Every structure is written in structure tokens, then in C-alpha cells.
Amino acid sequence: MNPLLTAVLLAAALGFFGYTIVRRFQPLLALRRDDRLDRIGDRVQALLRFGFGQKRLLDPEEFLPGLLHVVLFAAFLVLALRTVTLFGMGFSESFHFPLLGPDSALGRGYLWLKDVVVWGALLSSIGFLWRRLVTRPDRLTQSWEGNLVLGFIAGLMVTEIGFDHYGASSALGAACFWIHLVIVLLFLNFLPFGKHFHVITALPNVFLRSLPPASSALRKLDLESEGASFGTRSIADLSWKEALDVYSCTECGRCQTYCPTYVTGKPLSHKAVNGALKHHLIEQGPKLTALARIADKAAREAAMGELPALAAGVVEPDTFWACTTCGWCETACPVLIENIPRLIDLRRQQVLVESAMPDEAARVFKNIETQGNPWGIGSNKRAEWCEDLNVPRASEGGDFEWLFFVGCAGSFDDRQKKVSRAIVQILREAQVKFAILGEEETCTGDAARRLGNEYLFQMQAAATVETMNGHGVKKVITQCPHCLNTIKNELPQFGGNYEVVHHAELISRLVAEGRLKPGRAAELEGKAVTFHDPCYLARHNGVTEAPRQALAAVGVGVREMERNRRTGFCCGAGGGRMWLEEKLGTRVNQNRVAEAAATLGDQGGVVAVGCPFCLTMLKDGAAETGNDEKLKVLDVAEIVALGLPKRAGA
Ligand code: SF4
Numbered sequence: 284m285n286p287l288l289t290a291v292l293l294a295a296a297l298g299f300f301g302y303t304i305v306r307r308f309q310p311l312l313a314l315r316r317d318d319r320l321d322r323i324g325d326r327v328q329a330l331l332r333f334g335f336g337q338k339r340l341l342d343p344e345e346f347l348p349g350l351l352h353v354v355l356f357a358a359f360l361v362l363a364l365r366t367v368t369l370f371g372m373g374f375s376e377s378f379h380f381p382l383l384g385p386d387s388a389l390g391r392g393y394l395w396l397k398d399v400v401v402w403g404a405l406l407s408s409i410g411f412l413w414r415r416l417v418t419r420p421d422r423l424t425q426s427w428e429g430n431l432v433l434g435f436i437a438g439l440m441v442t443e444i445g446f447d448h449y450g451a452s453s454a455l456g457a458a459c460f461w462i463h464l465v466i467v468l469l470f471l472n473f474l475p476f477g478k479h480f481h482v483i484t485a486l487p488n489v490f491l492r493s494l495p496p497a498s499s500a501l502r503k504l505d506l507e508s509e510g511a512s513f514g515t516r517s518i519a520d521l522s523w524k525e526a527l528d529v530y531s532c533t534e535c536g537r538c539q540t541y542c543p544t545y546v547t548g549k550p551l552s553h554k555a556v557n558g559a560l561k562h563h564l565i566e567q568g569p570k571l572t573a574l575a576r577i578a579d580k581a582a583r584e585a586a587m588g589e590l591p592a593l594a595a596g597v598v599e600p601d602t603f604w605a606c607t608t609c610g611w612c613e614t615a616c617p618v619l620i621e622n623i624p625r626l627i628d629l630r631r632q633q634v635l636v637e638s639a640m641p642d643e644a645a646r647v648f649k650n651i652e653t654q655g656n657p658w659g660i661g662s663n664k665r666a667e668w669c670e671d672l673n674v675p676r677a678s679e680g681g682d683f684e685w686l687f688f689v690g691c692a693g694s695f696d697d698r699q700k701k702v703s704r705a706i707v708q709i710l711r712e713a714q715v716k717f718a719i720l721g722e723e724e725t726c727t728g729d730a731a732r733r734l735g736n737e738y739l740f741q742m743q744a745a746a747t748v749e750t751m752n753g754h755g756v757k758k759v760i761t762q763c764p765h766c767l768n769t770i771k772n773e774l775p776q777f778g779g780n781y782e783v784v785h786h787a788e789l790i791s792r793l794v795a796e797g798r799l800k801p802g803r804a805a806e807l808e809g810k811a812v813t814f815h816d817p818c819y820l821a822r823h824n825g826v827t828e829a830p831r832q833a834l835a836a837v838g839v840g841v842r843e844m845e846r847n848r849r850t851g852f853c854c855g856a857g858g859g860r861m862w863l864e865e866k867l868g869t870r871v872n873q874n875r876v877a878e879a880a881a882t883l884g885d886q887g888g889v890v891a892v893g894c895p896f897c898l899t900m901l902k903d904g905a906a907e908t909g910n911d912e913k914l915k916v917l918d919v920a921e922i923v924a925l926g927l928p929k930r931a932g933a
């Protein structure tokens with residue numbers, strides 16, 4: 284239609300776009316290496332499922348906006364071909380791709396599909412504009428940028444329809460054609476400047492995800508070598524993938540919906556952290572680009588030292604200490620952005636380099652270091668809970684199939700000791716050959732690692748692996764999902780490879796195999812029971828049905844809370860928060876207790892749990908809200924034990 288004008292428009296727009304993209308990505312060359320090209324099959328699968336399949340956008344609770352996005356995404360894919368065709372027509376009016384000519388069946392089919400998605404995209408953009416301007420849901424960030432982009436999309440669709448309708452030979456048709464091309468190029472150049480950068484980065488970000496999830500198995504720091512890493516001080520300590528993550532945030536706010544810190548008024552949300560880091564990354568981009576060019580190590584370290592500390596104004600300590608590492612935000616994020624590892628890296632820097640941490644954290648570290656448990660109770664008392672039960676020790680050299688890893692709470696906390704005893708009763712009833720480590724057991728170090736003390740964690744992890752490998756342990760039962768996560772997902776970093784199950788999983792397995800045949804839990808007859816999913820069981824390890832099956836085995840039906848299974852709500856204790864004061868906002872445990880109380884109704888009932896931290900938090904939350912008469916908090920093992928015959932020594 285006008286080759287010269289088309290060529291000038293394209294050259295100018297692509298030139299500027301290329302310049303911006305180089306400026307955005309060049310700084311990433313200065314960042315930490317992180318190899319993400321292993322397990323290609325799994326990556327392609329994730330790309331198909333979460334990228335092209337848009338899996339996380341179609342959750343039932345927010346189905347309509349998800350569907351509108353899926354329509355826009357489908358239109359984006361289908362119209363990519365049409366856009367190239369239109370630019371081709373700018374050079375030669377009859378341009379079309381081979382096999383897609385207007386007279387071929389394939390070409391006609393494509394044009395039909397194109398018309399469908401154009402109308403779909405137009406209606407979706409109007410729907411999104413309505414949502415932004417009229418219904419205005421809380422999780423959206425209101426910005427002129429979002430409205431402008433929707434205007435671009437609507438404009439593209441209207442001009443496409445106009446060009447199609449009036450044809451190139453009419454003045455109106457030609458005007459639609461050129462306006463359409465100009466909007467495409469403006470839109471393209473606008474992308475890298477705001478949240479719509481995700482149009483470019485989201486699919487690569489999904490493909491380059493952590494495998495396995497880095498939040499369940501945190502990165503092992505090399506603390507010994509010359510280039511030892513101690514977490515994140517400045518933006519230069521991020522990995523290139525963490526930078527790609529922040530570029531990919533769509534600001535959709537799905538991460539905030541069930542984030543315990545956001546919901547209870549603390550200064551942390553995944554979206555806000557992304558926003559702050561992205562702004563800072565762009566601001567510091569030129570310095571990072573210069574850093575990438577410095578070959579001399581000392582000079583490079585000096586230049587890094589001049590970059591501002593993130594903890595001083597970008598992501599404040601109150602923000603990164605607030606995280607319970609519950610994993611909701613990462614479960615919800617449609618573009619698979621990780622949050623927990625980078626928050627822990629900020630804690631690591633504070634603890635390992637700055638010695639700046641909450642006093643309670645310092646106390647917990649000292650207790651684990653000296654006594655092998657966060658309470659600081661004498662390590663020689665670790666097996667007192669089972670003094671009268673004659674439980675076999677692995678060190679006795681007997682034949683055992685399972686190691687029951689009791690954990691610190693199960694060994695030292697008076698309330699949780701009852702759960703340990705119930706588990707022993709169940710194992711004996713099912714004639715499971717098991718042993719415990721007794722005084723040889725020590726804290727797995729989960730809280731130490733998540734509170735940033737990687738030194739202490741590595742000491743604990745190495746000691747646990749040495750002990751368990753020394754006894755030839757192959758299979759492990761835990762009653763604490765945090766122990767489970769560490770032993771299963773993190774000890775392989777130290778040479779400890781075991782089959783690890785939560786006690787609820789073993790119980791449901793024993794019932795299914797007919798080895799455990801509990802009767803009805805008569806004491807709970809007529810009582811309403813709900814189940815609180817522990818984050819480290821349901822979200823971090825995907826175990827949601829086993830506890831429900833275990834409860835069903837004693838005739839207990841679960842009345843579900845609205846936030847359940849992988850969309851459960853944290854009790855507030857994960858990520859080492861169990862040991863820290865909760866000074867900001869409202870209390871997370873009280874929020875969850877209110878939901879449990881509403882679910883169980885006026886008569887109250889039982890909140891079943893499968894985690895010592897959840898048990899403590901919900902029990903305390905019930906007391907704090909005056910619900911302790913109405914709500915009884917029991918572990919799944921205690922409930923199953925109610926259906927077993929009482930035997931001596933159990
Ligand atoms: S891990 Fe949980 S507490 Fe931390 S930011 Fe994500 S949703 Fe919030």
C-alpha cells in the first residue's frame with residue numbers, strides 16, 4: 284500500500300524497541316548465574332500447562348476475569364500472524380502467507396477464526412475496562428497504564444474490523460489500516476515500560492521456572508569457598524532469573540488474596556515486593572550494566588559495594604521478616620514468579636553478615652546451637668516423652684522399617700508429646716516396625732534456615748544425615764510438615780536421601796492396606812470437625828487427601844473451611860515466624876480461628892490439624908478470641924487413636 288511509509292515506520296519502531304530491550308536485559312548479565320536449562324521435558328510441560336494453557340487464570344473463584352484474559356491471550360496468538368500479514372500488505376497489497384491466500388480453504392478458515400478472536404478480544408477489553416473503571420476489585424492496581432493498554436487493544440480490534448469491512452481502496456479502510464499499524468508499533472514500544480512487559484517475559488519465565496520448586500528446597504549456600512555467598516545485600520546479588528521474575532509481574536494481585544501478611548495488614552505482599560524491586564532494578568540498570576563489564580574481581584566487588592542495600596529502603600526488614608513462607612503467593616501466581624527464596628536471601632544477609640535480626644531469632648539460634656531444639660531444653664531430655672513406652676531406638680541395632688522422626692515439638696512441647704504418643708499407639712496397633720533416634724535426634728534446622736541462619740542449618744542438616752545414614756535409615760515418618768519438608772526436600776543437598784511421609788499419609792496407607800482397622804471415634808460422635816491444611820503439607824508437598832482419609836477411617840467427615848487444601852490459609856507460624864513476635868497488623872492465627880469458628884457453627888467443634896505449629900497457633904488463637912470452650916484443636920493422629928482399643932504400653 285505504501286512500501287516506503289511501511290519501511291520507515293517499521294525501522295523506527297523496531298530500532299527503538301531493540302534499544303529498550305537491550306537496556307532492560309543488559310543489566311541481567313551482571314547478576315548471579317542460575318542454570319535453568321535442565322529437565323527440558325518438564326519445562327515444556329510447564330510451558331504448555333501454565334503458559335499456553337493459562338491454568339492458573341481459570342480458577343473457579345475468579346473465573347470471569349481469567350476467561351477474559353484467556354480470550355485476549357488466544358487472540359494475541361491468532362492475530363500475530365495477521366499482524367505480520369498486514370505489515371506485508373504495507374509493502375504489497377496482495378501479500379499473504381503461502382497456503383493462507385483468500386481463495387484457499389485454509390486461508391478462509393484462518394480469516395473466520397481471526398474474526399471470532401477479534402470480536403472476542405474487543406469484548407474482553409471492554410469487560411476489563413468495565414472492571415477497572417466500575418467494579419474496581421481490591422486486588423487490582425489502578426493505573427492509567429492498564430487503561431491505556433486496554434484502549435490500545437480495543438483500538439486494534441476496531442481498526443481491524445474497519446479495515447476488513449471497508450477494504451484498502453476506501454479512504455476509511457486505508458485510515459483503519461494505517462492507524463492499526465501505528466497502534467501495533469506504539470503498543471510494542473510501550474510494553475517494556477510497564478507491567479505489560481509480561482507479554483514478552485511471561486512465557487520464558489514459566490519455561491525457566493525452578494525445578495524442583497526453590498521455595499521447598501532453598502538454595503544451599505556455599506559458605507566455605509572464596510566466592511562464598513551470604514544472601515542478598517544489593518540488587519546485584521539477585522540471580523538473573525529473579526530479575527526476569529520481577530519483569531514478569533502482571534500486577535494482577537492474585538498473590539495477595541490469601542497471603543496471611545497482606546490480609547492481616549503487614550507490609551508484605553508478593554506484588555509489592557516485585558514492584559519495588561522492578562523499579563529499583565530499572566533505576567540501577569546502568570550501574571549493573573557497567574558492573575558486568577568489570578573483569579577485575581576486586582574492582583567488581585568494590586563497585587558492588589557501592590550499590591544501595593535493598594534493606595535500606597527498597598524491601599524493608601519489616602517486610603521480609605513478615606513472611607511465613609506459606610507459599611500461597613507462589614501457588615497463585617499465573618506466571619510462576621518466586622518470592623520466598625529472595626526474601627530468605629535478604630534474611631540471610633541480615634543474619635550472616637549484618638547480625639541484624641529480631642532478638643527472638645537470636646535466642647532460637649542459640650537454643651538450637653547449644654541444645655538442638657528451639658526451646659533450649661536440655662538435649663538429654665529429648666526422649667522423656669516416651670520413657671514409659673519402651674520405644675525402640677535406632678542405635679539399639681534392631682530391625683526397623685521406618686524411622687519415626689519425632690521432631691523438637693513432639694519431643695519437648697507438652698501438648699505435642701500427646702500426639703507423639705498417639706502415633707506410637709497407631710504404629711504399634713498396625714504392627715509397624717519402627718524406631719526413634721532418641722537423644723541422637725536433633726533439630727532439622729528448618730526454622731534456622733528460614734530465619735536466615737544458613738550456617739546453623741547446615742550444621743543441623745549434616746548432623747541429621749550423619750546419624751540417619753549411620754543407622755541405615757531408608758524410610759522416615761514425621762509428625763511435623765516442616766521436618767518432612769526439610770528431610771525430604773533439603774537433606775538430599777547433604778547426601779540424605781529417604782522416603783519420607785507424614786504420619787497422616789502412613790495412617791491412610793495402613794488403613795487402605797487393611798493393617799489398621801480403627802473403629803469409630805465415639806468421643807467425636809455428633810461433633811462438627813474441620814481440617815486445617817498445614818502449608819508445608821498441602822502447598823509445599825501436595826498432601827491434601829491423606830489427612831481427610833485418615834479422619835474418614837474413624838467415621839469423621841470434614842466440614843471444609845472456605846480456604847482449604849492448596850488454597851488453605853496459613854496459621855502464621857511458618858518460616859520461623861513461630862518464634863517471632865507478631866507486632867504488626869492483626870494476628871494471623873486469629874484470622875484462621877475466626878474462619879474455623881464460622882465453619883463449625885454455634886455449637887463449635889473440633890479443628891483437626893497435622894502440624895505442631897498449627898496446633899499451637901490455633902489453640903492460642905482460640906484462647907485469644909474467647910473460643911477455647913467452643914473449639915478443640917486435635918491432631919489427626921489423636922483423632923485416629925480415639926478409634927483404637929486402649930492397650931497397655933501404648
Ligand atoms: S509466602 Fe505466604 S506470607 Fe510470604 S508473601 Fe507469600 S503468601 Fe505472603
Ligand code: SF4
Pocket residue numbers: 531532533534535536537538539553554557612615616617618619620
Ligand atoms: S506476583 Fe504473580 S500473582 Fe502477584 S501480582 Fe505479580 S503476576 Fe500477579
